Amino acid sequence: MPNMYDSAYDLEKAVRESEEFQGLKSAFEAVMNDPSAKQMFENFRDTQMELQQKQMQGEEITEEEVEKARQVVEVVQQHADISKLMEQEQRLNMVINDISRIITKPLEELYGAQEEPTE
């Protein structure tokens, strides 16, 4: 029986060599090697991060901010390389979420099994 760390390093290797990660890497490099796409993408990221931070801190998000974010999303979605990158990110994120659920299943079973059904 391999130990958890050995298995984790095997999984890291599988992630690194996966079609999903390689696709993300290519899409990311395409954007990063194009200065105007890079700028647009980073602007999008910064806007998203700002809104997320406000949300986490329970701060009010104004209509103007929502509108600005909507516009930034619209612009990046029309950029072929950036929308490709966002697609690849979503694809790998889904896999990473699946993986997290798989490896924490023992914990979920342990805690879930003992919880009262009414909760």
Place this chain on the structure above:
Amino acid sequence: MPNMYDSAYDLEKAVRESEEFQGLKSAFEAVMNDPSAKQMFENFRDTQMELQQKQMQGEEITEEEVEKARQVVEVVQQHADISKLMEQEQRLNMVINDISRIITKPLEELYGAQEEPTE
């Protein structure tokens, strides 16, 4: 090269059979099979969850609430079975955090490498 899902299931098996998970399982079952310890532990969990939720929503936490939480922690820490359970939880959490960091390293390298050093 095994695919990501095969590797993830191998890792799940390694987690499930690990000393860390088996230790947590025993400690958890000891508390759950003792009605008064179970009640105490769930009270502790509920108090923690309430405070976390308030914090996440940016709500004010009163001095009374901090004091109540401190007392609940003190009580459970003096209960041998519960403090054992909390220790085992921390131990497994540290491993799970390590594992997460290992398997998301390819992503961290990809995004980190292209970020401007001044940020």
